[in-house]
């Protein structure tokens with residue numbers, strides 16, 4: 494059942510989503526921290542067009558931002574494909590098998606990374622992989638599916654509505670009236686995006702149709718929520734338990750906006766003076782316990798595996814609501830998830846080893 498003595502790890506990065514460059518930085522971060530005495534590492538960079546290329550370890554490890562220019566997968570390296578049993582074949586230059594993969598770790602976010610598609614490819618190839626499976630990844634990516642799952646499991650969340658393409662095209666007036674009942678302010682979001690892309694905060698119903706159109710530029714499925722005010726944004730890094738033990742919550746982190754805006758794309762990637770990340774957060778023990786318990790319950794309810802970051806809102810009255818689960822949270826050395834584990838007592842190299850160990854220990858096929 495377990496893999497070879499010295500497992501071969503496939504690190505997949507880059508990819509077709511807008512988070513391609515961030516993924517390259519993550520790969521360099523992971524390559525600097527992974528224990529190469531214990532694992533053989535095969536980096537595969539997916540170009541923005543979707544070609545899988547075999548990137549030499551030294552090249553992948555050296556990816557960094559140069560003069561404000563974020564790294565990308567160049568496409569100059571030989572193309573490879575993943576075959577049954579985890580055999581990685583070179584299909585360019587000298588064709589033939591180059592490695593047999595024991596465990597894969599996708600370092601990509603967003604569509605084609607954390608939405609179940611690459612997880613399906615790993616399942617088809619019959620290899621173990623870090624993180625959640627197909628259904629959980631897909632449910633975590635689509636905010637409407639995610640919120641429906643939360644509701645089914647009685648996970649506390651704020652009120653929301655889904656606006657589908659037929660809702661918008663065939664019954665717009667009815668749909669606007671239904672959404673207005675949520676009460677201002679509103680948060681209008683593409684169901685499947687991430688990084689706050691396409692999200693608008695609406696404070697006047699006159700602006701609602703434009704906000705819906707903006708979200709629809711990214712996804713015909715639009716999720717609209719009542720905007721919570723006076724809340725704290727709290728995050729918890731959850732790690733699967735070993736040998737069937739319950740999931741482990743980290744200390745909490747807090748995203749503190751220093752302006753009156755929300756945690757939008759700019760605040761996430763061009764932080765400047767807009768946002769403070771408290772790792773760990775300064776929270777009362779009751780809030781810490783409640784948020785950690787909710788994060789673990791969310792991880793279990795969604796059937797998550799490996800890792801997930803659960804983002805929550807703490808209300809002034811002490812209630813905690815879940816905003817979202819991210820099945821492939823930001824994973825550079827400086828990102829919230831690894832930083833929270835660092836603060837909790839597990840270093841970045843230890844965390845990577847733990848995730849690979851959990852993936853190698855799990856059975857193949859339906860679990």
Ligand SMILES: Nc1ncnc2c1ncn2[C@@H]1O[C@H](COP(=O)(O)OP(=O)(O)O)[C@@H](O)[C@H]1O
Nearest residue numbers: 651680687688689690718719720721755756817
């Ligand atoms: N219902 C809400 N009430 C208040 N703020 C919200 C709400 N929904 C989203 N936000 C703000 O918008 C940010 C991005 O929304 P989120 O749903 O987390 O999108 P993404 O998946 O792109 O991260 C949140 O971090 C928060 O600052």
Ligand SMILES: [Mg+2]
Nearest residue numbers: 688689804817
């Ligand atoms: Mg978010």
